[in-house]
Amino acid sequence: MIVDYHMHLRAPDESIDHTVAAVERYVEAAAERGIDEIGFSEHVYYFKQTRSLWSVPYHVERCNHDLDEYVDAVVEAKRLGYRVKLGLEVDYEPELEEETSELLSPYPWDYLIGSIHFLNGHGIDAEPSLVEAVGVVEAWRRYYETLGHAAASGLFDVLAHPDVVKMFGPEIEWDWEAVASSLDGARLEVSSAGLHKPHGKLYPNPELLSAARARKIPITLASDAHVPQNLGRDLDRAIEHARAAGYETVTVFDRRQARQEPLG
Ligand SMILES: [Zn+2]
């Protein structure tokens, strides 16, 4: 089975479009590409209901959309019989776990994806970056420590682009077994999005993925498409990457219940 569980609903002009018509464009693209099931994972910070969680300008400036409209569009698409899942890409705020949980608990999620895009006010995958601010070793230390807290929080079903901190290199030696052991109980996204960044690499790196496999941490698949044309892009390489690490199954979600299906 091939799933793509990480994408953002957009209109053809790439503006935000939380409508059934937008869902239908992604469903068509999935059918064309042989993707069995897709799930949407809009950024949590686009919604005015989440405004109280944010402090960095990048987040605060974007809370203009209605979370109910987004949820309703995907729920209605499901009712119409489309094989789609309702997810959300949630920036992890370690100090605000309870508030995050309370804000999101009323909605019928199939899964929540935890992400770290900013730490201590600096970007992880945006500039000015934490790597520039504190150096690569300290940036990685803080990032992986926080990722471990995200996993332990129980807020998330999946962790997005787990080694995205490599965005602003260099990549260095790291204790990947220690990282994987801090992620027990979570699931990791194997994402092809990094292939289209300057570093040109899949997430996560082979060492982290093998360490996760050794700990029996399950995976999902992700393109992180922001337009339907990119849905499913390079998932064949993500599947190959997962197989090389020893994975034979992929996680499928229904209302936050996970099960394993044969991979590919
Ligand atoms: Zn992300």
Ligand SMILES: [Zn+2]
């Ligand atoms: Zn994303």
